[in-house]
Amino acid sequence: MKTTCKSLLLYVLIASVAVNAFDPFTATFVVGVGAALGRWIYEYSQEKCDSKWIAFNATGLETDLERRLFGQHIASRIILKAVTGFMKNDNPKKPLVLSLHGWTGTGKNFVSQMIAENIYKEGMESSFVHVFTSELHFPHPSQLETYKTQLQQWVKGNVTNCAQSMFIFDEMDKMHPGLIDSIKPYLDYYDKLDGVSYRKAIFIFLSNAGGESITQTALDFWSAGRDREEIELRDLEVALSLSVFNNKKSGLWHTSLIDKNLVDFFVPFLPLEHKHVVLCALAEMEAKGLQRNLDVADRVARDLVYFPKPERVFSVKGCKTIDSKLDYYT
Structure with a gap:
């Protein structure tokens, strides 16, 4: 929808610039079409409380x-x-x-x-x-x-x-x-x-x-x-x-x-273990458009603080700092 709106807006702008090349009648027609399209684009892009904008998936x-x-x-x-x-x-x-x-x-x-x-x-x-x-x-x-x-x-x-x-x-x-x-x-x-x-x-x-x-x-x-x-x-x-x-x-x-x-x-919500943090890192790589790399994900996960200290079972901050740490490792 956003691409369509941009294309229509571009058309309106081009038409407006070219108005001077037309005779008065044509110019009036082009401006009228542009104004109508502008109103339509505005109304179409405005979020409304209806099924077009609110629909459970x-x-x-x-x-x-x-x-x-x-x-x-x-x-x-x-x-x-x-x-x-x-x-x-x-x-x-x-x-x-x-x-x-x-x-x-x-x-x-x-x-x-x-x-x-x-x-x-x-x-x-x-x-x-x-x-x-x-x-x-x-x-x-x-x-x-x-x-x-x-x-x-x-x-x-x-x-x-x-x-x-x-x-x-x-x-x-x-x-x-x-x-x-x-x-x-x-x-x-x-x-x-x-x-x-x-x-x-x-x-x-x-x-x-x-x-x-x-x-x-x-x-x-x-x-x-x-x-x-x-x-x-x-x-x-x-x-x-x-x-x-x-x-x-x-x-x-x-x-x-x-x-x-x-x-x-x-x-x-249960505390997260190392294996879950690794999955978070892999998912974040994918979200950033990066290639999934298990070695990097594992290094990121190991860099977090875990408890109890000797066993390092649960991540103290879960997956909260994965985004910033991933930037460091990649």
Whole structure:
């Protein structure tokens, strides 16, 4: 589409330059055609809240999770079922609310990006995808009440503009306790609030809270000689719940979202091993248009910090620094 628009714009420019070579009638006609084309290009390229710009690709999401997200068999399964079920429901009872937990670099932001890319034609660049980070948007504790009002207005305004809006809240563990409670009514089982329906919106919370308990479970399985793929959600649910519900730094501490069961899925992200980091490096090479090189990927992975120190089992930062380290090695 972008190539077509560029070609049409070039035609309009050429036509405009050549106007002086025509007689007055022809010149008027060319200018009129150019103006009409200009309006058409503008309207055609403007993102709208309709099926041309918003269309869920279930196969695309499944493929992305399988080929681009490494070491997260639990998260992949939950995300695919949750998002697919929600998007295929023409009349959901409430918005989809996902809470993603785990250490940095394990794929929480990456998964959010995948979801956006398989729903919105413009992906994360869509005007219907909104990202909040605590330190950027809510930096001052003394202004908590102001932030609550602003957040309510922002969510309401954007859902009014497009019912299928997505809101991503990053760094929930750094967010002021109770702030997210201000949008609780928008996540509940209401048909409409002040004439606005929030049922088709998606809310995603990203947090490092619970990362320690998730990692401890993974470490326990490794110490017992068990494969990480044996870890099931039930092995993590209790510890994760305690970490999120009872942690003042979780962003969800003492919120009515918990009491009212408004979070549909708590999704754990496991710590990554060396083999997963290697896969991240290979995928990043491919994304950069470089030839996949296993030796280089292995060197990049080995350069990261792992724990426990003697055994070097899990990457401290997951795949977070792969991009910059790959530039050094290539």
